[in-house]
Structure formats: structure tokens, C-alpha cells
Amino acid sequence: MKAYVIEQPGGPQVLQMRDIPTPEPTADEVQIRVRAFGLNRAETYLRAGKMGDITAPRVPGIEAVGEVLHDPAGVLRTGQRVATAMGGMQFSRNGSYAEQVTVLRSNVISLDDTSLSWEELATLPEAYLTVWGALDKSLAIQRGQTLLIRGGTSSVGLAAIIYAKARGLTVIATTRTAANAQRLYEMGADEVVVDNGDIAGRIGEVAPEGVDAALEVVGATTLRDTLKTLRPFGAVSVIGLLGGPPVVERLHLMQDLPGGTRLNFFPSGLLGTPALPLHNTPLPWLAREMAAGRIPSIRTRTFAFDEVRDAHRLMESDRALGKLVVLL
Structure with missing residues (x-):
């Protein structure tokens, strides 16, 4: 062959x-x-x-x-x-x-x-199975919740938007380029935020009580900021490393993790x-x-x-x- x-x-x-x-x-x-x-x-x-x-x-x-x-x-x-x-x-x-x-x-x-x-x-296979594993198994999403997708223009980010909307969630997606926002809206995003690396304040305006869950596709470089967007007892699942090596230096468990929140990495392996x-x-x-x-x-x-x-x-x-x- x-x-x-x-x-x-x-x-x-x-x-x-x-x-x-x-x-x-x-x-x-x-x-x-x-x-x-x-x-x-x-x-x-x-x-x-x-x-x-x-x-x-x-x-x-x-x-x-x-x-x-x-x-x-x-x-x-x-x-x-x-x-x-x-x-x-x-x-x-x-x-x-x-x-x-x-x-x-x-x-x-x-x-x-x-x-x-x-x-x-x-x-379908890799993108949607990864999204299914992270959203359903790691984050246990429920209809009516608000989900942040950090890195929405990646293929797995787009799949996450589509799947989360089909499951009845409100979706906030990010892109580094304003010109790509329309693509995310077309996939079903309810809100699109242009990502400059520091978006927690902007997400707070969209979801004042914090998001229920976040899917981190960018990785270690934006993780601290993503954690700040969570409500108490919210959760974030890391599935991508678009931003570089999977290392978060000097993560402060009390200062960087909001109260009661959960953090995990979902490997498609x-x-x-x-x-x-x-x-x-x-x-x-x-x-x-x-x-x-x-x-x-x-x-x-x-x-x-x-x-x-x-x-x-x-x-x-x-x-x-x-x-x-x-x-x-």
C-alpha cells in the first residue's frame, strides 16, 4: 500500500x-x-x-x-x-x-x-471526540450553562462551538483577529471576544457572575487569565497547546485558582x-x-x-x- x-x-x-x-x-x-x-x-x-x-x-x-x-x-x-x-x-x-x-x-x-x-x-473523529471527552466527561456540561472557548478559530475550537450550541449552552468564543469574528458567529457563538491575552475583564462584562466552564485551546500562556473568568465551582479543561509548551510556571493555588474551581488537562489519548x-x-x-x-x-x-x-x-x-x- x-x-x-x-x-x-x-x-x-x-x-x-x-x-x-x-x-x-x-x-x-x-x-x-x-x-x-x-x-x-x-x-x-x-x-x-x-x-x-x-x-x-x-x-x-x-x-x-x-x-x-x-x-x-x-x-x-x-x-x-x-x-x-x-x-x-x-x-x-x-x-x-x-x-x-x-x-x-x-x-x-x-x-x-x-x-x-x-x-x-x-x-468529525479527532475534533469532536476530543470535544466530547472534555465537555461531557471532564466538565460535565449542562444545558443552560455558559461556556468560554479560548481559541475558537482552531478546528477543535470550531467543533466545540458547534457541539456546545447543539447541547443548549451559551457560548463565548475568542479569536486573536477581529476579522475572524464572523466565522465564529457563523458556527454559532453567542459572543465573540478579540483576545489580546488579557480578556478576563471583558468576559466579566458579558458574564458578570463568571462562566460555568471554559475550554482552553491556547494553553499555558492564557490559562491564568482563563481561570479568572470562572464562577465559583466552575471548571476549565485544557485541550490545546497552541500557545507553546505545557508549562505554567509558579502557579499560585490560592491566588490563581478562584474558590472551588477545577482544572484539568484532557488528552485525546x-x-x-x-x-x-x-x-x-x-x-x-x-x-x-x-x-x-x-x-x-x-x-x-x-x-x-x-x-x-x-x-x-x-x-x-x-x-x-x-x-x-x-x-x-
Whole structure:
């Protein structure tokens, strides 16, 4: 099969198309024909050598949608439409930048009950599963609450706006550029705040009692300010590191954490583990809602399989304002 392989760290040019063997699935694995996959920052970090030394050829990619080729256990039928995310892809096994991928069955979700196109299905797995894990599991959101999304123009930020609105929350989203505000309103944000790094005062004007929950996509650089926006007993979940390394120096537990508030980091590596099984995720519902036109798409551009290097360049330019997809 054809796949992109990284043999040494570097820029997009180190993504090389190769013919490599197709791993046969074991009893707890499923082999999938990849129809499309979304692109993620994690793949650019791997490519650049920011996720450890590259001591052997690596196939990047942490999500895909496609059709089941072989399930040794017979749980999934051949030809079944499915999505997959994480489960060791690009780390302990080949990733999804390939014509086929062999993944853990626990990280496969059936998408049979939808007419949505492959390129739109490819926008769903990593972004929406991360949002689901952070909002439903870490923050336990409830209808009627107010949610701050710090870093709204990222693909996961846009997905969070859409999902939170569909769940009945009031959403305040941030962007560093005023010109991008309209994009966030189109996704469903109730209020958009231009982020200069110090927005707690502005959020206080919009939500005087504080927000019930916050989703931190920017990361350590804005976390202290995000914490200041919470009401007592509110919570923030960090899911992104767009602002740099995940280190908050000299965090003062009494001065930086408002009374009774909760802080956590949600890693998408939990997806499909015993702690967070995927048998009851919102992905099938989201696919049906998108197919019916009831929720918008976060896709901004689709690339062909031989254009992956161009896609990486666009992703690293910070001009995508949404999800980039590769269609095979």
C-alpha cells in the first residue's frame, strides 16, 4: 500500500510517499480502507521531531474514516463505514496517512447510518471526540450553562462551538483577529471576544457572575487569565497547546485558582481506553445532524492524497480557520 513515511525530522518535505507492507489485523484489531482523513497539529509536531526522536520510519496520522476490510473477530462486517481516532496511531502503530490502516477495534466507531460524504465525515473523529471527552466527561456540561472557548478559530475550537450550541449552552468564543469574528458567529457563538491575552475583564462584562466552564485551546500562556473568568465551582479543561509548551510556571493555588474551581488537562489519548470507551459517542448523531444541514461543517479545504505536504504548509501558516481534510 502507499503511505506517507517520515524517516527524519524536518519540514513538510520530509513527508515521503512509499510503498509499505499492510499490517494484518490481530484478534483485537480491524483493517480499514482509508477514504479520507483530517489533519492535526500532532502530525506536524511528530514530523518536526517535537514528539521524540525518529529512530525508525513513521507513518503519521491520528484519525481516519473509511470502510472495514477485515475484522478477524467478525464484530464489524466488510464494507462497513467507520471512523477511527488515536489508539496508538502514529506512535505505537502506523498512522492514517495511508491507503489502509490497522487499528484497535476499541478505537473504531460505526458510521453506517449516515449519507454524509467521506470528506465531511473526516472532519468529525479527532475534533469532536476530543470535544466530547472534555465537555461531557471532564466538565460535565449542562444545558443552560455558559461556556468560554479560548481559541475558537482552531478546528477543535470550531467543533466545540458547534457541539456546545447543539447541547443548549451559551457560548463565548475568542479569536486573536477581529476579522475572524464572523466565522465564529457563523458556527454559532453567542459572543465573540478579540483576545489580546488579557480578556478576563471583558468576559466579566458579558458574564458578570463568571462562566460555568471554559475550554482552553491556547494553553499555558492564557490559562491564568482563563481561570479568572470562572464562577465559583466552575471548571476549565485544557485541550490545546497552541500557545507553546505545557508549562505554567509558579502557579499560585490560592491566588490563581478562584474558590472551588477545577482544572484539568484532557488528552485525546484516553479515547478508546477502558477509562473512556467509544461505544456511546456522539459521532453518529453529529454525522446525521450535519447531513441534514442542522449543524455546519468545520471543513475549510480538501486536498488530494499527493498534496499532503501542501496541506501541512497551510496548517502551519495558521490561515486555515478550520479543518483540513485529505481525500483518497
